[in-house]
Amino acid sequence: MGERAYSIDPIGCEGCGACTYVCPAEAIEMRERVDGKWFRSQARYGPLFHAHLFAARENSGKLVTLIKNKARDLALEQGADYLLVDGPPGIGCPVIAAISGADLTLLVTEPTVSGAHDLGRILGVARHFGVPAVVCINKHDLNPAKTEEIAAWCEEQRVPVVGRIPFDQAVTRAMVQGKPITEHSDGAVTEELRRIWAWLKARLK
Numbered sequence: 001m002g003e004r005a006y007s008i009d010p011i012g013c014e015g016c017g018a019c020t021y022v023c024p025a026e027a028i029e030m031r032e033r034v035d036g037k038w039f040r041s042q043a044r045y046g047p048l049f050h051a052h053l054f055a056a057r058e059n060s061g062k063l064v065t066l067i068k069n070k071a072r073d074l075a076l077e078q079g080a081d082y083l084l085v086d087g088p089p090g091i092g093c094p095v096i097a098a099i100s101g102a103d104l105t106l107l108v109t110e111p112t113v114s115g116a117h118d119l120g121r122i123l124g125v126a127r128h129f130g131v132p133a134v135v136c137i138n139k140h141d142l143n144p145a146k147t148e149e150i151a152a153w154c155e156e157q158r159v160p161v162v163g164r165i166p167f168d169q170a171v172t173r174a175m176v177q178g179k180p181i182t183e184h185s186d187g188a189v190t191e192e193l194r195r196i197w198a199w200l201k202a203r204l205k
Contacts, residue, residue, distance in 0.1 A: 011056075035058070036057060037051065038067050038070065061094050065100075087099060096129070099126060104203060108135075109137055110137070111137060111140055111143035135161045137151070137163070137165070141167055162196055166188050168187060
């Protein structure tokens with residue numbers, strides 16, 4: 001090799017570590033780096049675990065798993081009835097980390113072509129990992145025909161549709177005010193959310 005120096009492109013590197021095993025001179029080492037931070041906050045409704053992923057850093061699901069483990073430890077310590085995990089869209093590693101080990105997964109979709117497509121993909125992931133799933137259709141009244149198409153597909157798949165949330169600009173106003181919709185309005189959205197939550201609690205008993 002002579003005196004030539006080699007370097008690894010940190011952007012192109014996936015961090016798998018395989019090069020450290022195949023290098024005959026053992027000249028490569030993996031260096032740890034901080035890709036983000038996790039936090040524990042106290043919300044009005046109880047403890048909240050969340051995180052901040054630094055810009056241009058990949059999230060392989062490890063950060064999600066870390067947060068879940070911290071939350072689970074506290075839930076067991078305090079004897080909490082439920083541990084709710086808000087999962088991201090898609091079917092990538094963070095999604096897998098979010099649903100793994102769950103007793104039930106609530107899949108939220110919207111009556112669009114992409115929404116129906118993504119629903120099929122995430123349902124496949126949930127089934128692959130043996131996690132029971134139910135569906136909620138958000139903004140169902142914006143496209144009634146697509147809503148019925150999704151509902152019919154769910155029936156074919158034997159997946160319960162546990163709720164249909166209507167479109168309401170009160171949701172946006174609540175978000176602007178930093179409030180949950182259940183505190184902002186007693187309208188149809190709040191009523192449906194409470195009904196869905198009651199169904200989920202009964203299902204998890």
